[in-house]
Amino acid sequence: MAKKRIVLTFPPSLVSQPITYHLVKDYDLKFNIMRGVVTPDEEGRLVIELSGSKSSLEDGVHYLKGQGINIESLAHDIKWHENKCTHCTACIPACPTEAMSVNRETMEVSFDKEKCIACELCISICPFKALVISF
Ligand code: SF4
Ligand code: SF4
Incomplete structure (x- = not known):
């Protein structure tokens, strides 16, 4: 299939x-x-x-x-540059698949590539350009 x-x-x-x-x-x-x-x-x-x-x-x-x-x-990939991420959580509500998520105890943000559908909704939201499209 x-x-x-x-x-x-x-x-x-x-x-x-x-x-x-x-x-x-x-x-x-x-x-x-x-x-x-x-x-x-x-x-x-x-x-x-x-x-x-x-x-x-x-x-x-x-x-x-x-x-x-x-x-x-949606053939391209989204890359998360952890070193640029300030864990501001701005992208969390925008992500429809929870590929971007936050640990509520530590308030650390993480990216699960397997869940990402490359919808790009987070790209313009991230103020630090930590999320980018990779062709
Ligand atoms: S591209 Fe879409 S699915 Fe992937 S992390 Fe960004 S908002 Fe979530
Ligand atoms: S919006 Fe950008 S800087 Fe903020 S948590 Fe998401 S990836 Fe990190």
Whole structure:
């Protein structure tokens, strides 16, 4: 089984469409929503992990593009530079997967690379540039 993590950006006209339903029913794909920001008046942004056979993934992505959805791959990595981190915790509430977490006793921040989905939500928040995109 193959997996693909992608960011979908929906135009307002597609926000209420059952896109993910079609991915499951018509393309036999499983999906896990990592993060979603969708409002009736604005563009929607969804970070999802798709899993299924390689051909199903290709067909599903082709279907999404055909619907006018912009797709970006989450192929890059996020790096945490511990030496730059001041443990200010500003990134903690922004991280949807708890890849950035804080030990409440010591107030030390840590980064779990395995949990990071490279959504980039923390990048602009960190005042010390301790979190960066690595291509
Ligand atoms: S990119 Fe940042 S906010 Fe997104 S999952 Fe990774 S550590 Fe968390
Ligand atoms: S926002 Fe930056 S400096 Fe603050 S805890 Fe997160 S990584 Fe460290």
